[in-house]
Amino acid sequence: MKEKQAEVGITVKKSEDFSEWYQQVVLKSELADYSKVSGCMVYRPKSYEIWEKIQDFFNKKIKSLGVKNAYFPLLIPESLLNKEAEHVEGFAPEVAWVTHGGSSKLNEKLAVRPTSETIMYDSYSKWIKSHRDLPLRLNQWNNIVRWEFKDPMPFVRGREILWQEGHTAFATRKEAKEEVLQILDYYESVYHDLLAVPVLKGRKSEKEKFAGADFTTSVEVFLPMGKAAQAATSHLLGQNFAKAFDISFKDENEEKQYVWQNSWGLSMRAIGMMIIVHGDDKGLVIPPKATINKIVIVPIIFKKSKDEVFKKAKELKKELKKFNPIFDDREGYSAGWKFNEWELKGIPIRLELGPRDIENNQVVLVRRDTGKKKNVKLADLKQKINQMLEDIQNNLFENAKKFLDESIIEVKDFKQFKSVIKKEKIAFGQWCGEVECEDWIKDKSGGAKSLNIPFGQEKIKGKCVHCSKPAKFKAYFSKSY
Amino acid sequence: MKEKQAEVGITVKKSEDFSEWYQQVVLKSELADYSKVSGCMVYRPKSYEIWEKIQDFFNKKIKSLGVKNAYFPLLIPESLLNKEAEHVEGFAPEVAWVTHGGSSKLNEKLAVRPTSETIMYDSYSKWIKSHRDLPLRLNQWNNIVRWEFKDPMPFVRGREILWQEGHTAFATRKEAKEEVLQILDYYESVYHDLLAVPVLKGRKSEKEKFAGADFTTSVEVFLPMGKAAQAATSHLLGQNFAKAFDISFKDENEEKQYVWQNSWGLSMRAIGMMIIVHGDDKGLVIPPKATINKIVIVPIIFKKSKDEVFKKAKELKKELKKFNPIFDDREGYSAGWKFNEWELKGIPIRLELGPRDIENNQVVLVRRDTGKKKNVKLADLKQKINQMLEDIQNNLFENAKKFLDESIIEVKDFKQFKSVIKKEKIAFGQWCGEVECEDWIKDKSGGAKSLNIPFGQEKIKGKCVHCSKPAKFKAYFSKSY
Numbered sequence: 001m002k003e004k005q006a007e008v009g010i011t012v013k014k015s016e017d018f019s020e021w022y023q024q025v026v027l028k029s030e031l032a033d034y035s036k037v038s039g040c041m042v043y044r045p046k047s048y049e050i051w052e053k054i055q056d057f058f059n060k061k062i063k064s065l066g067v068k069n070a071y072f073p074l075l076i077p078e079s080l081l082n083k084e085a086e087h088v089e090g091f092a093p094e095v096a097w098v099t100h101g102g103s104s105k106l107n108e109k110l111a112v113r114p115t116s117e118t119i120m121y122d123s124y125s126k127w128i129k130s131h132r133d134l135p136l137r138l139n140q141w142n143n144i145v146r147w148e149f150k151d152p153m154p155f156v157r158g159r160e161i162l163w164q165e166g167h168t169a170f171a172t173r174k175e176a177k178e179e180v181l182q183i184l185d186y187y188e189s190v191y192h193d194l195l196a197v198p199v200l201k202g203r204k205s206e207k208e209k210f211a212g213a214d215f216t217t218s219v220e221v222f223l224p225m226g227k228a229a230q231a232a233t234s235h236l237l238g239q240n241f242a243k244a245f246d247i248s249f250k251d252e253n254e255e256k257q258y259v260w261q262n263s264w265g266l267s268m269r270a271i272g273m274m275i276i277v278h279g280d281d282k283g284l285v286i287p288p289k290a291t292i293n294k295i296v297i298v299p300i301i302f303k304k305s306k307d308e309v310f311k312k313a314k315e316l317k318k319e320l321k322k323f324n325p326i327f328d329d330r331e332g333y334s335a336g337w338k339f340n341e342w343e344l345k346g347i348p349i350r351l352e353l354g355p356r357d358i359e360n361n362q363v364v365l366v367r368r369d370t371g372k373k374k375n376v377k378l379a380d381l382k383q384k385i386n387q388m389l390e391d392i393q394n395n396l397f398e399n400a401k402k403f404l405d406e407s408i409i410e411v412k413d414f415k416q417f418k419s420v421i422k423k424e425k426i427a428f429g430q431w432c433g434e435v436e437c438e439d440w441i442k443d444k445s446g447g448a449k450s451l452n453i454p455f456g457q458e459k460i461k462g463k464c465v466h467c468s469k470p471a472k473f474k475a476y477f478s479k480s481y
Numbered sequence: 482m483k484e485k486q487a488e489v490g491i492t493v494k495k496s497e498d499f500s501e502w503y504q505q506v507v508l509k510s511e512l513a514d515y516s517k518v519s520g521c522m523v524y525r526p527k528s529y530e531i532w533e534k535i536q537d538f539f540n541k542k543i544k545s546l547g548v549k550n551a552y553f554p555l556l557i558p559e560s561l562l563n564k565e566a567e568h569v570e571g572f573a574p575e576v577a578w579v580t581h582g583g584s585s586k587l588n589e590k591l592a593v594r595p596t597s598e599t600i601m602y603d604s605y606s607k608w609i610k611s612h613r614d615l616p617l618r619l620n621q622w623n624n625i626v627r628w629e630f631k632d633p634m635p636f637v638r639g640r641e642i643l644w645q646e647g648h649t650a651f652a653t654r655k656e657a658k659e660e661v662l663q664i665l666d667y668y669e670s671v672y673h674d675l676l677a678v679p680v681l682k683g684r685k686s687e688k689e690k691f692a693g694a695d696f697t698t699s700v701e702v703f704l705p706m707g708k709a710a711q712a713a714t715s716h717l718l719g720q721n722f723a724k725a726f727d728i729s730f731k732d733e734n735e736e737k738q739y740v741w742q743n744s745w746g747l748s749m750r751a752i753g754m755m756i757i758v759h760g761d762d763k764g765l766v767i768p769p770k771a772t773i774n775k776i777v778i779v780p781i782i783f784k785k786s787k788d789e790v791f792k793k794a795k796e797l798k799k800e801l802k803k804f805n806p807i808f809d810d811r812e813g814y815s816a817g818w819k820f821n822e823w824e825l826k827g828i829p830i831r832l833e834l835g836p837r838d839i840e841n842n843q844v845v846l847v848r849r850d851t852g853k854k855k856n857v858k859l860a861d862l863k864q865k866i867n868q869m870l871e872d873i874q875n876n877l878f879e880n881a882k883k884f885l886d887e888s889i890i891e892v893k894d895f896k897q898f899k900s901v902i903k904k905e906k907i908a909f910g911q912w913c914g915e916v917e918c919e920d921w922i923k924d925k926s927g928g929a930k931s932l933n934i935p936f937g938q939e940k941i942k943g944k945c946v947h948c949s950k951p952a953k954f955k956a957y958f959s960k961s962y
Contacts (some may be wrong), residue, residue: 033604036561037591042604043621045549069525069533073516074593074624075577075639076567080517093583096556098593099626100578110518112579112593122521123514132811138526143555143624147582160555291935330613390803 009340018225022153025275029284031346032154039152039159043268047155050271050290051162055141057194058164058266062185065072065179067137067166074142075110076119083118084244090211091115094146112145116259117212117237120167121245128259131171135178136259139166147182150409150459155272156229156481163267168258169247173238176260181233183264183457184217187232190266195274196287197221198404199231200426202452207438210263214238220451221273222404222478226424228451229481231273234264277400278369284346285368287396288389295325295385295404296342300335300354312358316351316381323385325351343368346390348385348387369395375385414444414466417477421448425476430471432464441466441477451476490821494762499706503634506756510765510826513635514601520633520640524749527826528636531752531771532643538675539645541794542667546660548618548647555624556591557600564599565725571692572596577640577722585940593626598693598718598744601648602726609650609740612732616656617740618649635909636753637710637962644748650740654719655810657741661715664745665698668713670930671747676755677768677877678702679885680712681957683933689921691744695719701932702754703885703959707905709932710753710962715745758881759850765827766849768877769870776806776866777823781816781835797832803867806832824849829873830866846925850876889957895925895947898958902929907959911952913945922947922958932957 010028026032031047043051059214060070061315075098082088096112099105113119120138128136141164152158158285170176184201191197199219209216213235221231231419242258253259270294278285288294297316299309317327326347328338335352342350352364363381365374369392376384410431411417420427427448431437438450464471491509495502507513512528522530540550556579572595579591585836593602601619609617622645633639647664651657672678680700690697694716702712723729723739724881732738759766760857769775778797780790791810799806807828809819816833823831833845844862846855850873857865892898892910901908908929912918934956945952 033607035600036558036603037554037600040554040556042554043552048551051552068530069958070526070529071524071532071643073518073521073523074626075521077517096579096884097581098577099580100590102574102576103840109581119516119518122517139551145555161948162552174810191593294854 007201009344010096010281010283014224014279021279021281022276025279025283026154031271031275031284036157041147041152041154041158041160043162047268047271049292050274050286051268051291053194053290054190054266054408055429058186058190060105060181061189062139062166065137065182066135067168068140069141070138071140072116072119072123074113076113076116077108077110079108080122080429084212084241086221086240087117087212091146094148095148096145113142114144114146115263115265116140116142116165117241118245119168121241121247121261124167124169124259125245125247128169128247128249131249134249134259134325135168135170135175137166137168139164145155153272153481154277155268155275157202157269161267161269166262166264168262169242170261171251171257171259172250173236173260175280176236176262180217180236180262183262184219184234186236187219187264188267190270191219191221191231191273192289192397194289196272196289196393196400197231197270197273197277198397198401200228200404200451200454202454202476203448204233204452205433205435205438205475207435208452210235210237212240213263214240218452220476221277222407222426223273223276223404223481225276226407226479227481228426228476228478229269229273230451231270232264232266236260237261237263244332265308278396279346282340285396286346286348288348288393291346291348292324293326293347294323294389295320295349295351296327296338296347297327297351297353298335298338298342299329300352300357302355305355309353309355313353315404316353316363320351320382320385323349323389339366349388353368365417368391411465417441417448417465418445421445421477421479424479427475428474429465430460430462431473431475432467432469433472433475434467434469437464437467437469445477447479448477449480451478451480490537490825491764493764494760495705495760502760502762503757506760506825507635510757512752512765518640520629522635522639522641524643528752529747530773531755531767532749534675534771534773535671535747536645538697539667539671542670543620543647543664545827546617546618546663547623548620548649550622551619552621552623553597553600553604555594558589558591558598560589561603564594565693565722567721568598568693572627575629577626577628594623595625595627596746597621597625597646598648598722599726600730602722602742605648606652606726606728609728609730610653612730615730615740616649616651616658618647620645620647622887627847632875633874634962636756638750642748644746647743647745649743650723651736651742652730652732652738652740654691654717654741657717657743661698661717661743661745664743665700665713665715666744668700668715668747671751672700672702672712672754673878675768675770676750676751677770677874677881678712678754678758679878679882681709681885681932681935683935683957685714685933686916686919686931686956688916689931691716691718693718693721694744699933701957702758703888703907703932704757704962705884706757707888707960708962709907709957710750710754711932711958712751713745713747716743716784718742718744736784757878760827763821764825767827767829769829769874772829773805774807774828775804775870776801776830776832776911777819777828778808778832778834779816779819779823780808780810781833781838783836786836789839790834790836790891794834797834797844801863801866804830804870818849822903830869848873866947892946896924898929898946899926902926902958902960905960907932907957909955909957910946911941912954912956913948913950914953914956915948915950916947918948918950926958928945928960929958930961931961932961
């Protein structure tokens with residue numbers, strides 16, 4: 001038994017060896033596994049169910065806006081990919097190329113989509129003729145391939161990515177801009193309300209914006225080991241693609257106009273953020289709203305009591321059906337062993353049930369997030385569980401929010417800036433926003449990048465804390481994934 | 482206006498030029514469109530919403546069995562694809578190969594998955610160690626690529642296919658077999674209960690079974706132009722893959738056993754079947770259960786009445802919200818033009834509303850399937866719509882079932898057989914089931930193939946109607962897609 005337990009549990013501390021900790025959590029909790037293809041993961045049911053929750057959550061929101069789901073081809077001819085110059089420059093080095101069908105060489109090589117702008121906009125230019133065809137708002141849930149050579153990290157960075165990509169076209173910049181920000185709010189909501197992960201919301205710098213966009217907005221997550229990660233992006237593409245692909249329409253005066261376009265995407269990286277933000281030395285912690293099985297029932301049995309406890313446990317499983325409880329009825333494992341396994345797997349609430357509990361008409365509920373135990377009378381059980389799940393969801397968010405807030409340090413000069421970056425926190429200070437300045441900062445600070453520039457800032461006076469040119473706004477900087 | 486109408490409507494009859502009819506229906510109703518990649522289609526919202534309905538319907542069923550969704554990599558190393566001999570033989574000629582990442586040549590070429598047996602079973606062999614790990618029941622909703630050189634046909638045949646593939650492993654053949662048949666019943670239900678398409682259910686012949694399977698079961702659809710199409714398959718793979726991939730477990734006596742495996746798949750072809758079976762000379766006919774917008778409200782307006790009619794139409798749109806009505810409030814199109822467009826797009830019920838209807842507290846409901854009109858009092862409206870939708874769903878199924886039943890002709894000898902095949906119907910007769918005999922039949926009948934062999938047949942006496950060897954069962958034969 002001892003040996004088995006050692007195999008199952010996490011053997012390192014999150015704060016001491018993050019990268020080993022992350023790998024163990026992902027593999028041992030059965031979220032994902034490595035495959036025979038370097039950089040491509042297998043997403044097991046445990047993580048895919050979270051992805052389905054995200055899909056449902058986000059689909060409801062975008063469908064209410066009038067966005068519709070569709071599907072475009074996986075393979076993109078090289079000539080089409082080359083049609084928008086900045087775009088192809090951004091993606092070409094990472095494209096996986098299909099060159100053969102069976103044993104025949106193809107006339108033109110085909111890119112496995114790194115993103116779908118080009119293949120979609122080729123259709124958009126056919127479909128959009130009149131102002132009556134606008135807005136056109138489509139979204140895809142699909143797989144993309146980017147043949148990166150950096151070390152893969154399950155969910156966070158890899159060669160095949162599951163994501164959604166929304167691509168919309170409007171008659172006016174105003175409508176497009178409104179949508180960009182609306183979608184960004186939805187992304188924030190996926191993180192806040194479903195995954196209990198707080199984000200920083202804002203506009204990306206010129207240097208960090210999407211290749212070919214007018215501007216890019218993002219939500220960013222700051223991780224416990226002192227690095228930020230881009231968590232989702234929403235781009236105002238402007239008219240660059242419209243001009244390259246001739247996506248134009250006759251307006252009400254029969255005059256030709258180019259459309260205004262957006263694109264926006266959220267990937268399985270969201271699950272990685274959730275794991276990293278909430279996980280602890282015992283393993284995974286899943287916010288209740290992101291998981292199907294909100295409870296695990298572990299029977300505490302002694303020789304004679306088994307039948308009675310199992311009978312009651314089965315009753316409870318039925319009664320608590322709406323929480324999809326798992327009843328761990330396996331033989332040959334101690335209760336303690338089971339506790340560890342379900343903690344590793346992040347189930348929000350453990351319900352312990354022994355003969356003494358039955359006598360007292362109660363059960364013991366144990367919170368995964370705090371480890372706190374509570375005796376609960378059967379009569380109050382559903383209501384107490386509902387309350388506890390809500391408390392867990394809120395507590396996870398509040399803790400992460402506190403960490404984020406405490407990580408943001410205002411800086412007045414570059415010396416302070418460097419010291420904040422060195423302490424692995426977020427430096428927030430006045431900035432000119434220029435590409436050369438950001439290059440310089442990265443070089444001089446040991447790799448800090450701008451995360452984003454919060455919206456709704458008051459007019460800025462004074463200088464950039466980095467290069468002393470006039471400042472335009474305050475921006476977040478930190479090290480990044 | 483006239484010109485526009487000609488552009489929009491279907492210009493050929495289904496019975497006269499099926500292939501042109503099909504293409505026009507698919508393109509003009511905006512179900513799908515061609516892309517820049519030969520053989521790969523764009524699936525527009527109108528068809529993707531049907532796919533989402535199928536996903537929801539089938540997910541509920543398989544999840545209730547304990548099957549879980551997961552995701553495995555798109556790209557499969559050549560060496561892994563080669564691991565099961567019969568399997569690779571079946572797929573290698575149609576594999577799209579990735580040979581380069583960016584500008585670097587890969588060490589080993591990667592197949593864009595034509596199906597996922599090999600990549601999944603590599604993981605299964607790692608995950609399955611003990612009888613406690615069984616059954617393992619996973620399903621994927623994904624895209625596959627088969628680089629066919631036959632003419633593409635939207636939904637029915639193409640190079641990129643959206644489908645689900647279930648892959649399960651059991652300790653015993655008995656459990657596996659039970660699941661194969663259970664899943665086949667679910668496929669039948671997708672067709673019958675959602676798409677209103679009747680199917681023939683049975684076991685495939687030795688010649689037609691899946692490469693590497695013990696046996697294959699299928700549902701088959703017989704199409705109005707006298708050809709059958711395989712509509713979904715459920716395979717008992719037996720232990721071939723288990724042995725090739727070493728998927729084994731220690732049983733309760735600590736002895737090594739190989740697992741028994743199944744795989745089963747349903748693709749977007751189902752949407753093609755629905756279009757072909759129900760469509761008519763006016764265009765698409767979608768069964769009510771397969772569409773979101775069950776009603777279109779078309780206002781019938783005269784100069785003075787517009788405001789009044791629009792106001793009432795908007796009220797009705799709200800009141801009938803559960804049917805997701807479209808309110809066609811476009812200006813500059815006649816009511817007749819709108820009727821044609823929505824008939825082309827297959828909306829089950831048209832609700833006409835004019836000033837006289839408002840006076841009489843009624844609307845006119847028009848059924849897409851029969852074209853019948855009915856005045857309905859506002860007080861009864863919801864109930865009458867519910868009833869009409871049910872009638873349409875049933876009527877579509879009954880009509881198609883009648884056609885199928887009338888197409889099946891019992892044959893006693895090969896002369897009758899040939900005559901039935903020539904008349905483009907289904908020949909049903911006693912058969913030996915042997916591969917050589919099926920080859921001979923195909924050759925001598927101008928291309929007839931066995932569809933499947935119905936389950937639960939009584940013991941057969943007498944001879945094969947084709948080769949005079951002892952018959953084993955009765956089987957369906959026809960020409961096929």
